[in-house]
Amino acid sequence: MKKPLVKVDVLDASPKNSNKNSRRKFIKLGGLGIAGSSFLLYGCSDDDLFNPGGDVGGPDPVDPDPVDPPVDAVFDLGSGDVGILNYAYALEQLEAAFYAAVREGDYYAGASDEEKNIMDDLYNHEVIHRDFFKAAITAAAGEENTLPDLEFDVSSIDFSSRDSVLQTAMALEDTGVGAYNGAGDRIADATYLTLAGKIVSVEARHASAIRSLLNPDSADFAGDDIIDENGLDLAYDPSEVFEIAGGFIVTDFTADNLPEPNTGS
């Protein structure tokens, strides 16, 4: 698998960057942001994870000096639970950016009150998830181990088209559900597992509502396209998630050290 090396905007890594709402020029890249398949399982000092500034555990593949990151540094999501939290944070950044853009588009401007309310709520929830992860990871692992603000290219989405917006929302929400479901057994700390559970069911509620808007009076809210014959929802590995979501992600990062599933076998 190819491992693209694209720089993380140094400004994004700066602790003083308060320019989160600005629309930096999107840089279109062909490659996905992710290449990690050389997973390594590191021991993780779980007890420290809620300890602000505590030891994160596991080797840090990134330059350990947060003050002066090299210009060409590619952020790695990290190992252990911090890696999984950064992984979730990347997805929440994407979802929040998407709904923020939706609310500035023509579909939203002309949408029914019901659909406007749904878009407002989904925007709220994803912004809350995103900023919660930023605070939680920063507290647990330090800013230097927290995924920087990512840039996204959403030029493939027609924000004036209801169908384009809702189809994209469906894809993102379904992917989010599958990502959290597939990541659960890679989490070592029960508190983080429950936190992921608190979020994934909200993503599933979103996915259901969007699917219901797209095809009312149908079984699509939990359709046979996503729920298997055992009644089980999607569960994606990180590589599958980045294959789906990677097209929107401009800022490159790696996921070389995410933990493997722990199924006790």
Add this chain to the structure above:
Amino acid sequence: MSIIKLLDEFSSEKLTTKSSSRREMFSTLGSFGKKAAMAAVPFGLASTKANAMFQDSGNAAVDALQLALTLEYLEAEFYRLALDSGVLPSGRPETVYMQIYKHEDAHVEFLKAGLEGAGATPVSMPNFDFTAGGAFDPFNDNGIGQDTAYAQLLALAQAFEDTGVRAYKGQAGNLMGTAFLEPALQIHSVEARHASEIRRIRGLEGWITGSMRGDGMPEATQPVYDGEENVMQGGVDVTTLDFANPIVGDVTEAVTQAFDEPITAETATAIASLFIVSDDSDSDSDS
């Protein structure tokens, strides 16, 4: 007639108090005598007659799966009877109930197979009483009328689905390090999809605000929602974060919507127990 209007007609007071008017209302409709007192008991406080099913096996994962199986039995039987009742309007309600029944039935079979595969004996299906001792008549078996029965079918479905989401979430920790965690999470999110759709059919949002059970939900269902108002996540009061994009509307409401909260096995059992009349379908029942 709007759904909300319908739901208002079976007001929570009538369902949760032992008022004489309620007794009169039901007394002409059939035999409700025996367990009528239970109708006054909120969901979470019913006597835990199902406790016998949740004996400590010494294996937290097995216990979690047995609880899950019991909740799936409850849901599968509820939707099966709902589809048989003739109460459901055709179109969206019937389509949705058919899809949900298919999933709950599959969950039952999946969990039974999983337990057997793990060397455990799956609990058998209890006898259910979806009138909860006479408080409800969701299948119109006792002549409460199609419209009210339908409103109750939706209200109970919402309560069961939102309970299921919370119960699976509460058991995730007990399944860590086992091959059952991932499929349990996959069931958990399916229940959340169901909950969202049922809530939307009822005219609510798909997500839970604060600990509000929502318009038209009987007061007895409040234990299903208690605790959903939590805003502390990972030791952080999420409402105090400096959000990089402005939150639309009330921040606390949005934060409670953004996180679903777990319930313990005890709470889930207490809620389910309101609808369980025996531990074993082979035993005598007064159904």
